[in-house]
Amino acid sequence: MIVVSVPIGTALAIVLGVARVYGNRAFSLAATCVVGVFRGFPAIVTLLIIFFALPEVGVYFSPYWSAVLGFVLVTGAYQSEYVRGCIQSVSAGQSLAARALGMTRPQEVIYVILPQALRAALPGISNEIIYLVLYSSLASYIGVQEMFGVARTFNSLNFRPIEIFFTAGLVYAAIATVCFVGFRLLERRVRIPGVEAAR
Amino acid sequence: MAETNVVLKVDGLEKSFADNRILSGVSFEIDRGQIKVICGPSGSGKSTLLRCLNLLTEPDKGRVWLEGQEITNANVDVNSVRQRIGFVFQEFNLFNHLTALRNVSLALEKVKKMSKDEANALAMKELARVNLANDAHKYPAELSGGQKQRVAIARALAMNPVIMFYDEPTSALDPHLIGEVLDVMKKLAQEKLTSLVVTHEIGFARSVADEIMFMGEGKILEHGPPSQIIDKPTHEAVRLFFKRINELYRRDED
Numbered sequence: 304m305i306v307v308s309v310p311i312g313t314a315l316a317i318v319l320g321v322a323r324v325y326g327n328r329a330f331s332l333a334a335t336c337v338v339g340v341f342r343g344f345p346a347i348v349t350l351l352i353i354f355f356a357l358p359e360v361g362v363y364f365s366p367y368w369s370a371v372l373g374f375v376l377v378t379g380a381y382q383s384e385y386v387r388g389c390i391q392s393v394s395a396g397q398s399l400a401a402r403a404l405g406m407t408r409p410q411e412v413i414y415v416i417l418p419q420a421l422r423a424a425l426p427g428i429s430n431e432i433i434y435l436v437l438y439s440s441l442a443s444y445i446g447v448q449e450m451f452g453v454a455r456t457f458n459s460l461n462f463r464p465i466e467i468f469f470t471a472g473l474v475y476a477a478i479a480t481v482c483f484v485g486f487r488l489l490e491r492r493v494r495i496p497g498v499e500a501a502r
Numbered sequence: 503m504a505e506t507n508v509v510l511k512v513d514g515l516e517k518s519f520a521d522n523r524i525l526s527g528v529s530f531e532i533d534r535g536q537i538k539v540i541c542g543p544s545g546s547g548k549s550t551l552l553r554c555l556n557l558l559t560e561p562d563k564g565r566v567w568l569e570g571q572e573i574t575n576a577n578v579d580v581n582s583v584r585q586r587i588g589f590v591f592q593e594f595n596l597f598n599h600l601t602a603l604r605n606v607s608l609a610l611e612k613v614k615k616m617s618k619d620e621a622n623a624l625a626m627k628e629l630a631r632v633n634l635a636n637d638a639h640k641y642p643a644e645l646s647g648g649q650k651q652r653v654a655i656a657r658a659l660a661m662n663p664v665i666m667f668y669d670e671p672t673s674a675l676d677p678h679l680i681g682e683v684l685d686v687m688k689k690l691a692q693e694k695l696t697s698l699v700v701t702h703e704i705g706f707a708r709s710v711a712d713e714i715m716f717m718g719e720g721k722i723l724e725h726g727p728p729s730q731i732i733d734k735p736t737h738e739a740v741r742l743f744f745k746r747i748n749e750l751y752r753r754d755e756d
Contacts, residue, residue: 400589402558402581403589404609419598495643496643497644
């Protein structure tokens with residue numbers, strides 16, 4: 304479930320970030336609203352609203368897809384803040400240079416700005432993705448069969464909370480650790496030669 | 503579009519930012535193969551002028567023609583105009599995430615729609631022209647200021663522009679690196695590449711420029727050949743400017 308939510312969520316984040324920086328009034332405002340809403344509501348509430356309230360207006364999603372939609376919106380909103388900040392940190396001069404060569408705005412954003420902005424946003428984005436892995440436990444509250452939910456059910460049957468939840472915690476920690484290492488390797492791989500923090 | 507000898511014509515250019523009148527009516531012409539230099543104190547509007555001419559900044563009033571085509575007309579395709587003007591910035595503005603070669607070839611592929619091989623071949627040729635063939639694979643952070651600026655010049659040249667704009671190209675360089683950039687610019691000037699150069703390098707202007715235009719208070723105060731402007735100017739502000747510069751150099755020689 305997270306494997307599906309993450310790429311879509313990150314893609315959404317890039318769209319929202321770009322819209323807020325480069326969009327005209329309408330796009331920019333719409334993006335800001337979306338971000339504001341989904342950062343403002345707790346993730347669990349967002350999930351519950353999607354799952355319980357949408358059917359009232361005739362939109363039916365299965366628990367799995369409700370969770371995916373909810374996570375995409377929440378992580379997209381949070382990640383877009385990193386994207387937006389990093390876009391703005393790429394020097395304006397490079398933007399001028401790209402346009403002076405005759406590049407269109409989309410070309411400038413795709414080939415010059417985003418490659419640098421996304422590399423800078425990677426630490427923040429990877430942080431959010433790891434959060435998402437851990438927050439996936441919330442999906443159990445709308446009926447998705449996932450590890451935390453199983454742990455809870457198991458606990459209500461056998462009542463050994465310490466062992467059960469500690470074990471669940473360990474599994475999450477193991478997954479998170481794999482993610483930490485994975486992202487560190489990714490950062491190293493996309494690092495721009497010559498641009499290194501002073502040691 | 504008639505084949506004309508006047509590459510750039512400017513008439514009555516004006517630009518203000520908030521309440522600041524930066525350009526208050528600039529007019530001049532540049533013929534094919536001419537090298538014109540703009541000198542003047544900081545704040546006189548030199549950078550703004552260049553940016554208005556390639557439409558990076560929108561002028562408030564005035565008209566500009568590039569090879570006979572009016573580019574200040576609203577219907578003009580801005581991007582195709584900018585392709586024909588090569589712009590070299592004071593802060594280089596290289597694309598930091600790309601090698602020198604890719605910096606030069608990116609626009610060739612994406613804007614001029616060349617194939618990857620064609621673009622790389624042309625990029626290598628331009629880098630060789632600025633004496634950087636051996637550093638093509640290096641990233642901007644690994645290059646010295648002088649090398650970075652030469653990559654920037656190669657990047658602009660590769661687009662085969664009809665005129666080059668240089669906005670204080672050596673002002674951000676350490677003194678010992680200025681020479682290598684000026685040498686490249688002199689070589690291009692000898693090849694009769696039409697150029698408009700904003701610079702404080704009087705020596706360069708004296709030896710290379712066909713004409714110097716002195717800017718002050720948002721206008722061209724005086725223009726003429728280097729020997730006139732530098733040594734025997736008529737306008738008071740111009741005289742004062744060069745007198746101070748001469749004093750500065752003389753003081754250094756003591």
